[in-house]
Structure formats: structure tokens, C-alpha cells
Amino acid sequence: MPDSSMAQRVSLITLGVADLERALAFYGALGWTPHAQSIDDVVAFFQLDGFVLALWGRSELAEDSGVVDSGGWGGVTLAHNVSSAAAVDAVLDAAADAGARISRPAGPTPWGGYSGVFVDLDGHPWEVAHNPGWQLDGAGRVSIG
CATH class of the missing domain: 3.10.180.10 (2,3-Dihydroxybiphenyl 1,2-Dioxygenase, domain 1)
Incomplete structure (x- = not known):
């Protein structure tokens, strides 16, 4: 039977972005390369050491997460x-x-x-x-x- 506790790790962090193309250009200027499994014009994945960072449209991320996007800093x-x-x-x-x-x-x-x-x-x-x-x-x- 699987352990019901949550393992102490982060697998994926998704950042909501206003403009995916602009965000990709910014992170590209920092030397980051999106993974080939990224989906054009929808989501970009970056393989990091042991987890993934994703960039996805902010409104789509809010809807998918079931939250209201107040437009401010998320803490x-x-x-x-x-x-x-x-x-x-x-x-x-x-x-x-x-x-x-x-x-x-x-x-x-x-x-x-x-x-x-x-x-x-x-x-x-x-x-x-x-x-x-x-x-x-x-x-x-x-x-x-």
C-alpha cells in the first residue's frame, strides 16, 4: 500500500506569464533553453536538476488551479x-x-x-x-x- 504522506520534494514549479514569447526571450537571454516537449504558444518546460520549471499563460494557470488572479504578487x-x-x-x-x-x-x-x-x-x-x-x-x- 502506498505511503499516504507527501514526499518532501518539489517536482514542478509553474510561473504564470502574460506573454509566453516574451517570457521565453527573457529566460533565453539568461541562458536557459526550453525542453523539446514544450508546447508552442501554450507552455514551455525547462528541465532543471531534479525538477521542472514551466511557463504558462497566467489566466490559464489561474483557471486550471481554481483561483482568482488578483494580478498581484503571490507571496x-x-x-x-x-x-x-x-x-x-x-x-x-x-x-x-x-x-x-x-x-x-x-x-x-x-x-x-x-x-x-x-x-x-x-x-x-x-x-x-x-x-x-x-x-x-x-x-x-x-x-x-
């Missing part, structure tokens, strides 16, 4: 950990060059790291962080402590 921030403060600066510069708004410039943090935040073209905030207390393996996978 979620994504994060991208890197190996150094210089890498934080480089990623934020690339995001700004691709059209992102830098909502918090990079700088030292109260927890001893270095981070900044960019907001993508659809309002999704991404923290880019170097946390010296967390380990990144060769593939960029993070582990706490």
Missing part, C-alpha cells in the same frame, strides 16, 4: 544560489540586461551571505544568493550546512 520568491558574491553580481547584471528590474541590489546580508533580487518581466522575484554556510556541488545543487 512566493524563487531563489538561485551561486558560488560567490561575484557570481551574484554577474547574474543580476545579466537579468537587468535582459529587461528584469533589480528590486534589491546585491549586497551583504544579515545571515553572512551576499544576495540581491531581480523581478522578471511578469513580476516573479528571484533572489540570487551566495550563502557561505550552504554547499553547492559541481552541478550547482545546494545542500544546507
Whole structure:
């Protein structure tokens, strides 16, 4: 009999976007490549390390999820950990060059790291962080402590 508890993992994160083509151009400018199983003009999938990120029309995502889209921030921030403060600066510069708004410039943090935040073209905030207390393996996978 299968375990009825939910495993402690995330398999897929879907970001609702206003314009899929524009969102694909933005993430492409950051060096991301959509997976071949993406569906033209409907949804784009990015194979990440152990899970998938999808871009899908915001109104379609809201309907599918059974929620009312108030158009505001949804209370979620994504994060991208890197190996150094210089890498934080480089990623934020690339995001700004691709059209992102830098909502918090990079700088030292109260927890001893270095981070900044960019907001993508659809309002999704991404923290880019170097946390010296967390380990990144060769593939960029993070582990706490």
C-alpha cells in the first residue's frame, strides 16, 4: 500500500506569464533553453536538476488551479544560489540586461551571505544568493550546512 504522506520534494514549479514569447526571450537571454516537449504558444518546460520549471499563460494557470488572479504578487520568491558574491553580481547584471528590474541590489546580508533580487518581466522575484554556510556541488545543487 502506498505511503499516504507527501514526499518532501518539489517536482514542478509553474510561473504564470502574460506573454509566453516574451517570457521565453527573457529566460533565453539568461541562458536557459526550453525542453523539446514544450508546447508552442501554450507552455514551455525547462528541465532543471531534479525538477521542472514551466511557463504558462497566467489566466490559464489561474483557471486550471481554481483561483482568482488578483494580478498581484503571490507571496512566493524563487531563489538561485551561486558560488560567490561575484557570481551574484554577474547574474543580476545579466537579468537587468535582459529587461528584469533589480528590486534589491546585491549586497551583504544579515545571515553572512551576499544576495540581491531581480523581478522578471511578469513580476516573479528571484533572489540570487551566495550563502557561505550552504554547499553547492559541481552541478550547482545546494545542500544546507
